[in-house]
Amino acid sequence: MSDLYEVSGLRLSLADMTRKPLLGAAPRLEILKGLDFTIPKGTVLGIVGGSGSGKSTLGRALVRLLTPSAGSIRFDGADITRLDEAALRPLRRRFQMIFQDPMSSLNPRHRVGTLIAEPLRLHGLDGIPARVARALDHVGLPAGFIGRYPHELSGGQRQRVGIARAIALEPDFILADEIVSGLDVSSQAQVLNLLEQLVRDLGLTLAFISHDLSVIRRLCTRVMVLHQGVIVEDRVTADLFAGPQAAYTRELLDAIPLPDPDQVWL
Amino acid sequence: MLDGRGAVRRRAGVRLWLSALWLGLLVGAALLAPWIAPKDPLAQDLFLGRLPPFWMAGHEPGYHLGTDSLGRDVLSRILHGARIALVVAVVAGSVTCLLGAALGLMAGYLRGWVDVVISRFIDIWMAFPPVLFSILLIAVIGPGLGSIILAIVIIDWTRFARVVRAEAMAQGAMDYVASARVAGRGRIGIMLREILPNVMPTIVVLLTLEMGIAVIVEAILSFVNLSISTDDPTWGGMIAEGRTSVHQAWWVLVFPLVTLFLTVLSFSQLGEGLKDRFDPVLR
Numbered sequence: 001m002s003d004l005y006e007v008s009g010l011r012l013s014l015a016d017m018t019r020k021p022l023l024g025a026a027p028r029l030e031i032l033k034g035l036d037f038t039i040p041k042g043t044v045l046g047i048v049g050g051s052g053s054g055k056s057t058l059g060r061a062l063v064r065l066l067t068p069s070a071g072s073i074r075f076d077g078a079d080i081t082r083l084d085e086a087a088l089r090p091l092r093r094r095f096q097m098i099f100q101d102p103m104s105s106l107n108p109r110h111r112v113g114t115l116i117a118e119p120l121r122l123h124g125l126d127g128i129p130a131r132v133a134r135a136l137d138h139v140g141l142p143a144g145f146i147g148r149y150p151h152e153l154s155g156g157q158r159q160r161v162g163i164a165r166a167i168a169l170e171p172d173f174i175l176a177d178e179i180v181s182g183l184d185v186s187s188q189a190q191v192l193n194l195l196e197q198l199v200r201d202l203g204l205t206l207a208f209i210s211h212d213l214s215v216i217r218r219l220c221t222r223v224m225v226l227h228q229g230v231i232v233e234d235r236v237t238a239d240l241f242a243g244p245q246a247a248y249t250r251e252l253l254d255a256i257p258l259p260d261p262d263q264v265w266l
Numbered sequence: 267m268l269d270g271r272g273a274v275r276r277r278a279g280v281r282l283w284l285s286a287l288w289l290g291l292l293v294g295a296a297l298l299a300p301w302i303a304p305k306d307p308l309a310q311d312l313f314l315g316r317l318p319p320f321w322m323a324g325h326e327p328g329y330h331l332g333t334d335s336l337g338r339d340v341l342s343r344i345l346h347g348a349r350i351a352l353v354v355a356v357v358a359g360s361v362t363c364l365l366g367a368a369l370g371l372m373a374g375y376l377r378g379w380v381d382v383v384i385s386r387f388i389d390i391w392m393a394f395p396p397v398l399f400s401i402l403l404i405a406v407i408g409p410g411l412g413s414i415i416l417a418i419v420i421i422d423w424t425r426f427a428r429v430v431r432a433e434a435m436a437q438g439a440m441d442y443v444a445s446a447r448v449a450g451r452g453r454i455g456i457m458l459r460e461i462l463p464n465v466m467p468t469i470v471v472l473l474t475l476e477m478g479i480a481v482i483v484e485a486i487l488s489f490v491n492l493s494i495s496t497d498d499p500t501w502g503g504m505i506a507e508g509r510t511s512v513h514q515a516w517w518v519l520v521f522p523l524v525t526l527f528l529t530v531l532s533f534s535q536l537g538e539g540l541k542d543r544f545d546p547v548l549r
Contacts, residue, residue: 063448086452089452099444104442108466118446125386
């Protein structure tokens with residue numbers, strides 16, 4: 001199995017505007033401190049870590065919303081580390097992203113139909129209405145939804161639109177950034193089921209960012225644990241849950257609420 | 267069942283319809299002024315000077331709202347004045363809006379050096395005192411309808427640019443912009459297709475406010491005699507004339523003033539009403 005993503009020595013720093021002096025440039029804050037990993041085709045990779053661990057920054061670097069300051073990212077053999085927006089555009093179709101908050105990631109002025117069709121149009125695909133209908137069908141939304149605005153939908157439905165928008169392009173890779181953390185428990189379960197099914201049916205490679213290990217355990221074949229911009233553990237899911245090696249991973253595991261709480265504690 | 271949103275919408279509706287009604291009447295008056303005005307707005311008749319409006323003793327039939335000190339019919343002059351007021355409102359308002367919104371949108375979304383240049387330009391521009399600036403401008407390029415419109419555009423574009431810049435900046439940080447980038451949309455496309463529709467409600471409200479302001483600015487310039495020729499009926503010119511004889515003939519001052527007031531109020535209420543009614547997110 002070949003690697004879809006090869007990442008080596010990835011560093012990324014952002015300007016720290018809170019410590020910017022009156023004159024001169026803001027100091028750089030290093031978020032990612034040299035990451036090396038690969039994502040083989042067909043993997044469902046879980047990326048976990050606490051807030052500030054750099055997991056979202058890593059995700060945004062993978063889909064090149066952010067430009068790394070050092071190291072390299074190769075996507076299916078092509079170096080995309082420093083490609084400019086124009087050179088990236090043809091590749092964009094192949095790596096898509098689903099955002100955490102569908103309320104802000106779906107333009108409130110566009111109807112669902114437009115939201116799903118626009119990326120297709122931008123990439124000059126044909127048979128757009130059929131593709132939109134297929135994408136809606138994949139995520140289990142009725143075809144009549146194309147005329148609706150995002151604010152008319154429930155949270156779970158909105159997130160399905162976000163997923164439909166990503167899969168309509170038939171990408172090789174999808175980055176899902178905390179996509180269930182804003183949903184209630186039953187919508188969470190539905191969206192996770194849907195994602196599982198899509199990965200199976202469409203042969204997707206998926207990176208799933210979450211702070212919730214129980215969600216990761218269910219969905220992912222491999223888990224990468226990030227802590228303060230460094231990979232502390234990167235292993236097959238079952239191994240990781242059987243015997244976590246890093247101290248930080250153990251802390252995360254201990255934080256999972258148990259299904260059967262202590263009666264005295266309650 | 268009690269629905270709070272319904273109550274808000276109904277109130278907005280009344281506001282919208284009342285202001286649209288007034289502005290509709292005004293547009294009708296402006297278009298039809300030569301036919302519906304009872305008298306020639308320029309015709310003077312010194313024997314009929316300072317006639318009171320129709321319900322007061324001593325009025326003359328045909329002069330419904332009385333006459334000014336030169337015997338010109340107040341109603342006819344208000345109707346003809348609506349033409350100038352509306353042309354200034356619509357043309358100056360739209361041009362100001364286009365220029366200011368375009369610059370604000372570019373500064374707010376593109377950021378970087380574009381923002382630095384435009385923002386500094388706005389800061390410097392706003393340091394000029396506006397009334398003095400417009401008087402100076404008209405003194406240099408000469409009075410006339412075109413000059414008034416130009417003066418309003420040159421002074422007021424910063425109002426749009428600042429507000430639209432701030433709004434575009436806030437919208438630019440939203441995830442839907444990142445999502446559009448992931449989908450493969452370029453910067454110009456994001457600006458026009460993603461951000462502009464979200465800034466549009468603000469622009470509409472500002473545009474109608476600006477139309478009201480344009481009417482006021484035209485009146486102020488007429489008041490200081492820097493508008494179009496002194497003969498032509500303008501509301502500001504009428505107010506200026508009426509001021510001198512307010513103790514003898516209050517109607518010469520009050521009627522154009524009330525018309526001006528209602529017009530400016532209607533423009534601002536129209537903007538708010540349109541936003542409430544046609545914004546799909548609020549609806």
